[in-house]
Structure formats: structure tokens, C-alpha cells
Amino acid sequence: xxxxxxxxxxxxxxxxxxxxxxxxxxxxxxxxxxxxxxxxxxxxxxxxxxxxxxxxxxxxxxxxxxxxxxxxxxxxxxxxxxxxxxxxxxxxxxxxxxxxxxxxxxxxxxxxxxxxxxxxxxxxxxxx
Numbered sequence: 390x391x392x393x394x395x396x397x398x399x400x401x402x403x404x405x406x407x408x409x410x411x412x413x414x415x416x417x418x419x420x421x422x423x424x425x426x427x428x429x430x431x432x433x434x435x436x437x438x439x440x441x442x443x444x445x446x447x448x449x450x451x452x453x454x455x456x457x458x459x460x461x462x463x464x465x466x467x468x469x470x471x472x473x474x475x476x477x478x479x480x481x482x483x484x485x486x487x488x489x490x491x492x493x494x495x496x497x498x499x500x501x502x503x504x505x506x507x508x509x510x511x512x513x514x515x516x517x
Contacts, residue, residue, distance in 0.1 A: 405449045407467070407479070407507060414506070415458075417499035419465070422446065422453040431455050431464060436488040439464050451482070456496050463492035465500060467509065480511030 404423040411420040422428050425443055431453075432440040445451035445468075452467040466482040484500055486492040497515055504512055 404446050405452075407452050408454075412503075414499040414502040415495065416460075417456050417458040417496055419499075419503055420455045420457070422455060427455075428453070435462060435464055435485070437464065437485055439466075439485075442466065452479070456484075456492070456499070458493060458495050458499070460493035460495050462487065463496045470511075478511065479507070479509045480513070481509065481515055484515060 406421040406423050408419065408421050411418050413419070422431055422439070423446075428440045428443040428446070432438060435455075439453060442451050442453055446453050450469055452469075454465045454467075456463045456465055463484055463486045465484050467479050468482040470478050470480055472478045481500065481504060484492050484496065486496075500515060501512065504510075
């Protein structure tokens with residue numbers, strides 16, 4: 390039986406992501422969720438169903454990030470859409486706080502900064 394480190398490395402390779410390591414925008418740290426363990430831990434800590442998105446993340450349809458700042462935590466989902474011009478585009482699908490509540494107030498402007506840095510134009514979900 391392979392050791393835990395080998396299993397974790399193989400599992401991490403199943404989750405493609407836009408960023409490989411945490412990045413900060415203002416006071417908000419964006420941490421990519423790239424393993425099954427991270428998905429379940431995020432769901433447990435945030436009291437929502439982010440773990441059910443692990444399958445979409447594993448095949449690259451969703452990119453999930455855990456956000457944290459002194460004001461609190463939230464979870465960001467980006468989705469991949471097919472597009473005639475470029476073949477694909479990323480869009481902000483949802484930004485959820487604890488128990489699917491509102492995210493901390495400083496997270497929305499940080500997501501806008503993040504989106505600009507990665508040329509994500511579809512921010513409609515933030516306006517809801």
C-alpha cells in the first residue's frame with residue numbers, strides 16, 4: 390500500500406488549478422483547494438456543501454478557492470465556460486460565507502482584484 394504522501398501527491402494531480410499556491414489580494418488570502426481532503430475540510434469548517442464540487446474540480450470544470458482574512462472566511466467557485474472566441478472563459482460562479490451566508494465585506498473587492506489579475510470578466514455572481 391502506498392504511503393500517505395504518495396497518495397496525496399497523486400490526488401493533488403487530479404485537481405487542475407489556476408494557481409498552485411496561496412496568493413494574497415489586500416488582506417485576503419486565496420488558497421486553492423486541490424485535494425479531496427481539502428474539499429471535505431473546507432465543507433466541515435464552512436458548514437456548506439463545497440465537497441460536492443470535488444468531482445467538477447477534479448476534471449477542471451470548477452476551480453475552488455478558500456478565502457481568509459482577519460474579517461473571516463469564504464469559499465469561491467470559478468467555472469469554466471466554453472466560448473467561441475477563445476475556446477473557454479472563467480466566470481465567478483459563487484462566493485459563499487459560513488453556512489452559505491454572505492462573505493466578509495472585504496472579500497468581494499479582493500475577488501474583483503483576483504479576477505482582474507487572471508482576466509476573469511464574468512463577475513455576475515458577485516452582483517446578486
